[in-house]
Amino acid sequence: MAAETPAPASAEPLIQVEKFNYAYGDHQVLFDVDLNIRREDVTALIGPSGCGKSTLIRSINRINDLVESARVVSGKIKIDGVDIYTPEVDVISLRRNVGMVFQKYNPFPRSIFENAVYGLRVAGIKDRHDLEEAAERSLKAAALWDEVKDRLHQMATGLSGGQQQRLCIARAIALQPRILLMDEPCAALDPIATARIEELIHQLRGQYTFVIVTHNMEQAKRIADRTAFFYKGKLIEEDDTMTIFNHPSNPLTESYITGRLT
Amino acid sequence: MSPVSITENPFAGDNSGIQKRETIARWALRVGSYIVVFITVAIMLHIFIKGAPVTFQSKWPFVNTQFLTELPATLHVIEDKQGNHYETDVNGADAIKKKLGDNFRAEKTISYSGGGILGPIVGTALLVIVSVGVALFLGVACAIYLSEYAKHGKFLEMVRLAILNLAGVPSVVFGLFGLGAFVLTAPVFVDVPADRSVFAIPLGFTTLSFEGWDTCVLSGGFTLAFVILPVIITASEQCLQAVPQGFRETSMALGATRWQTIRYSVLPFATPGILTSSILGIARAAGETAPIMFTAALAFKDKLPWQKDLPPLPADASIFAHWEQSVSRFLGIFTESVQALPYHIYTLAAKIPQNEYAERAQYGSVFVFLVLVASLAASSVLLRKRLRAKYRW
Ligand SMILES: Nc1ncnc2c1ncn2[C@@H]1O[C@H](COP(=O)(O)OP(=O)(O)OP(=O)(O)O)[C@@H](O)[C@H]1O
Ligand SMILES: [Mg+2]
Numbered sequence: 001m002a003a004e005t006p007a008p009a010s011a012e013p014l015i016q017v018e019k020f021n022y023a024y025g026d027h028q029v030l031f032d033v034d035l036n037i038r039r040e041d042v043t044a045l046i047g048p049s050g051c052g053k054s055t056l057i058r059s060i061n062r063i064n065d066l067v068e069s070a071r072v073v074s075g076k077i078k079i080d081g082v083d084i085y086t087p088e089v090d091v092i093s094l095r096r097n098v099g100m101v102f103q104k105y106n107p108f109p110r111s112i113f114e115n116a117v118y119g120l121r122v123a124g125i126k127d128r129h130d131l132e133e134a135a136e137r138s139l140k141a142a143a144l145w146d147e148v149k150d151r152l153h154q155m156a157t158g159l160s161g162g163q164q165q166r167l168c169i170a171r172a173i174a175l176q177p178r179i180l181l182m183d184e185p186c187a188a189l190d191p192i193a194t195a196r197i198e199e200l201i202h203q204l205r206g207q208y209t210f211v212i213v214t215h216n217m218e219q220a221k222r223i224a225d226r227t228a229f230f231y232k233g234k235l236i237e238e239d240d241t242m243t244i245f246n247h248p249s250n251p252l253t254e255s256y257i258t259g260r261l262t
Numbered sequence: 263m264s265p266v267s268i269t270e271n272p273f274a275g276d277n278s279g280i281q282k283r284e285t286i287a288r289w290a291l292r293v294g295s296y297i298v299v300f301i302t303v304a305i306m307l308h309i310f311i312k313g314a315p316v317t318f319q320s321k322w323p324f325v326n327t328q329f330l331t332e333l334p335a336t337l338h339v340i341e342d343k344q345g346n347h348y349e350t351d352v353n354g355a356d357a358i359k360k361k362l363g364d365n366f367r368a369e370k371t372i373s374y375s376g377g378g379i380l381g382p383i384v385g386t387a388l389l390v391i392v393s394v395g396v397a398l399f400l401g402v403a404c405a406i407y408l409s410e411y412a413k414h415g416k417f418l419e420m421v422r423l424a425i426l427n428l429a430g431v432p433s434v435v436f437g438l439f440g441l442g443a444f445v446l447t448a449p450v451f452v453d454v455p456a457d458r459s460v461f462a463i464p465l466g467f468t469t470l471s472f473e474g475w476d477t478c479v480l481s482g483g484f485t486l487a488f489v490i491l492p493v494i495i496t497a498s499e500q501c502l503q504a505v506p507q508g509f510r511e512t513s514m515a516l517g518a519t520r521w522q523t524i525r526y527s528v529l530p531f532a533t534p535g536i537l538t539s540s541i542l543g544i545a546r547a548a549g550e551t552a553p554i555m556f557t558a559a560l561a562f563k564d565k566l567p568w569q570k571d572l573p574p575l576p577a578d579a580s581i582f583a584h585w586e587q588s589v590s591r592f593l594g595i596f597t598e599s600v601q602a603l604p605y606h607i608y609t610l611a612a613k614i615p616q617n618e619y620a621e622r623a624q625y626g627s628v629f630v631f632l633v634l635v636a637s638l639a640a641s642s643v644l645l646r647k648r649l650r651a652k653y654r655w
Contacts, residue, residue: 036500061515063511063515064513066511066514068413068414068509092517092518092519093517095514095515095516095517096516096517099516100512100515101516102508102512102515104508104512106506106508106509106512108509108512108513108526108533118513118516118526119516119517119518121526122513122516122517122518122519122522122526123517128395168512170516171512172516175516175517215490
């Protein structure tokens with residue numbers, strides 16, 4: 001999909017967060033966040049617990065609309081220049097273009113195949129052949145195909161944690177979204193499974209625009225082109241990953257990445 | 263070397279009242295539990311000992327088929343001069359009297375105590391089918407709305423409160439409600455509205471008349487549905503809430519609508535629990551007497567609901583006419599009044615003189631009823647187990 005819309009001057013960012021203020025009821029959790037996320041980059045969001053990383057990432061596909069008290073106070077999030085919080089935007093097609101992988105790997109208690117094609121099924125695709133093709137394509141893309149091709153119709157909950165998380169990634173990319181949001185995708189995984197997910201992100205980079213929340217500094221260094229540091233609902237600093245980790249311009253950033261701030 | 267000093271045991275129990283109170287508490291709780299167990303077992307044993315011989319027999323087929331397949335009838339007991347008793351029905355009574363001739367001393371009749379209890383069993387089954395169907399439909403719809411669509415707030419709290427209150431309404435009140443709502447005023451399509459019609463809306467080809475459904479399975483089933491509705495709504499809502507929020511989020515993040523999410527990723531996983539609760543609802547519906555007294559049940563009826571005198575079709579009647587008659591015969595089942603087990607038990611216990619002959623039907627009915635309820639409960643447990651194994655997360 002990204003190929004159909006070649007960036008005019010790659011300067012135009014894909015996701016633009018503009019003066020974004022967000023609250024749960026009366027409790028404001030994001031303050032004037034301004035963030036541009038470039039096409040086909042991997043952007044890591046870091047910051048101490050409760051600083052609003054999940055809230056921000058969950059606002060990009062509007063899944064936080066499910067939280068009853070959640071509301072945009074002011075500001076915009078634009079994707080391709082379109083403000084996604086305007087009534088003209090259909091959340092369903094928005095979410096088909098903006099995939100999401102959650103922290104807790106949570107395949108449905110159905111077969112591996114049914115998990116992989118869930119998004120296509122609810123989009124109304126019925127043709128068995130199309131579904132099988134899509135399942136194979138996305139499972140291959142998620143580097144899971146070889147491990148599951150002989151048991152596609154067994155329960156997904158029988159897979160290991162790492163495999164389940166890769167299945168969740170496969171499920172998200174089956175819809176061929178342009179953006180993949182990942183909220184601490186490795187938090188529930190062991191180091192080996194984590195390494196496989198990171199490897200996968202490396203393989204997929206360039207095809208999708210990744211936004212990844214992580215608590216793991218090393219992981220951010222390994223996978224991210226750009227890193228954004230949040231503190232208490234504010235974006236403190238956003239820059240090339242190497243710059244953030246080697247020459248942060250804000251003392252708060254430095255104290256966080258060196259572990260002196262929690 | 264210091265001499266081994268005999269120190270006091272540091273772990274000796276203290277003799278303040280604490281231990282004593284602990285013991286008393288434990289015994290009080292234990293005695294309480296034993297009393298409950300004892301009473302339950304006593305009731306069950308009593309019913310089993312008195313009821314099982316009515317239902318089972320020592321000869322093949324080991325089940326008293328007469329008791330399970332015949333309609334209730336009046337029992338005639340004839341005594342001869344030697345003091346022998348003969349139990350029989352109306353027809354048998356004449357024959358025996360004729361045979362005994364002068365030897366005849368006395369005849370007693372005990373209502374409802376002869377024959378079997380097929381009528382009440384069938385009636386209860388029909389009432390349960392209608393009530394559980396209606397209650398599941400309304401209850402699950404309501405639970406889905408409350409749990410998945412409604413916004414938290416005053417209104418939701420009020421609805422919950424209303425449901426809780428519904429659960430506290432005495433069942434006789436439901437019976438009166440059913441009498442007013444379903445027996446006397448529910449809408450029906452008729453050609454000519456009856457005089458008692460509350461009001462009628464002419465629709466051209468027919469008239470929608472609010473004249474009630476009369477006492478019938480439908481009225482009773484709907485009334486019972488409202489009795490078990492609170493149970494089903496509350497239990498269904500709990501089952502829906504127990505489905506992880508992550509399923510909903512993931513489903514919607516994959517572009518599913520809310521209804522698709524419910525349909526594919528919430529309901530299937532809540533179904534085992536909903537079914538369990540509905541089976542317990544069945545037991546409740548089967549056991550209620552007051553709601554059906556005014557709406558569906560008769561103390562006695564000598565016909566099963568499908569035994570109706572429809573005019574015989576002409577010999578050359580078309581397939582269509584036959585088909586139409588079968589359908590109307592089938593639907594007619596639900597517009598008949600019936601006997602029902604709990605009401606039958608009540609009639610046997612309260613409306614006829616008590617003696618050893620009446621006892622037979624009483625205990626037999628109670629026993630059959632308990633077996634039915636117990637097997638429903640058991641099947642609910644089995645069903646839940648199987649579905650749980652299938653949909654585990
Ligand atoms: N559903 C909710 N209702 C009310 N407040 C919430 C809700 N979710 C999050 N918050 C609040 O919003 C703030 C930001 O939370 P958020 O989950 O975005 O933080 P986070 O940076 O993702 O933290 P973590 O690293 O622990 O995941 C917190 O103060 C949190 O208490
Ligand atoms: Mg978070």
